[in-house]
Amino acid sequence: xxxxxxxxxLNPDGSRRTFMKQAGGFLGLALAPPxxxxxxRLTALSKKVEGVSTISLKVNGxxxxxxxxxxxTLLDALREYLDLTGSKKGCDHGQCGACTVLVxxxxxxxxxxxxxxxxxxxxxxxxGLAKEGGELHPMQAAFLKHDGFQCxxxxxxxxxxxxxCVQEGHAxxxxxxxxxxxxxLCRCSAYPNITAAILEAKGQMG
Numbered sequence: 001x002x003x004x005x006x007x008x009x010l011n012p013d014g015s016r017r018t019f020m021k022q023a024g025g026f027l028g029l030a031l032a033p034p035x036x037x038x039x040x041r042l043t044a045l046s047k048k049v050e051g052v053s054t055i056s057l058k059v060n061g062x063x064x065x066x067x068x069x070x071x072x073t074l075l076d077a078l079r080e081y082l083d084l085t086g087s088k089k090g091c092d093h094g095q096c097g098a099c100t101v102l103v104x105x106x107x108x109x110x111x112x113x114x115x116x117x118x119x120x121x122x123x124x125x126x127x128g129l130a131k132e133g134g135e136l137h138p139m140q141a142a143f144l145k146h147d148g149f150q151c152x153x154x155x156x157x158x159x160x161x162x163x164x165c166v167q168e169g170h171a172x173x174x175x176x177x178x179x180x181x182x183x184x185l186c187r188c189s190a191y192p193n194i195t196a197a198i199l200e201a202k203g204q205m206g
Contacts, residue, residue, distance in 0.1 A: 060128025077115035086126035097184030100157035126156035138204035142197035150188035
């Protein structure tokens with residue numbers, strides 16, 4: 001009767017290199033199916049969203065179509081594709097509020113919103129706030145009266161956010177206005193004037 005054979009050691013030479021090669025082979029076999037299926041899912045997804053497509057946007061009451069990639073933000077669509085440059089690009093991280101617009105009446109940071117996500121919705125920018133014939137919106141008029149700006153860069157976003165602030169019912173007091181407008185920064189520090197303008201405009205927006 002022959003003696004039982006001893007299996008070859010997994011790491012015959014005791015080297016780290018050999019061990020890593022063998023371990024890598026085992027791990028590769030064990031992990032290949034999940035990685036492969038994930039790769040297939042990502043590939044399928046990329047085929048759906050890659051390239052330029054037609055995006056239909058209703059901005060200030062007018063439906064307009066642009067040809068853009070799905071990754072284009074609403075801010076870039078407004079400024080670069082529709083030539084509506086009132087909305088400003090400040091931080092481009094959703095921290096300053098200079099890009100604020102209204103989507104279905106709610107304020108959003110357009111730099112963080114994909115244009116394609118607003119299809120079928122009503123987008124209002126600072127250019128669409130005044131009435132036909134050029135009459136200013138009460139909020140615009142109040143900002144002028146109270147000098148609610150200095151350099152003016154943040155003003156479009158401030159005004160759009162202020163309109164929403166009133167419509168949301170968050171303009172009951174000076175403290176409340178300051179709290180609900182805190183997402184819009186003014187580097188010129190015109191906050192007292194902005195607050196006064198909002199409180200005055202509130203009475204004319206009913």
